Amino acid sequence: MNMLIYLIPIALFLSGLGLFAFLWSLKNGQYEDLDGAAWRALQEDPPE
Numbered sequence: 001m002n003m004l005i006y007l008i009p010i011a012l013f014l015s016g017l018g019l020f021a022f023l024w025s026l027k028n029g030q031y032e033d034l035d036g037a038a039w040r041a042l043q044e045d046p047p048e
Contacts, residue, residue, distance in 0.1 A: 025031070
């Protein structure tokens, strides 16, 4: 039972860190164009 005193704050800190990273990625536009990278991978390179 004494381990819960350590594990609960650690779990809350890590979940808060994950939430912060997710909100930061939303703010910086990481999820704006989800299909663009898939289509760019299928396009052929222009001839040189």
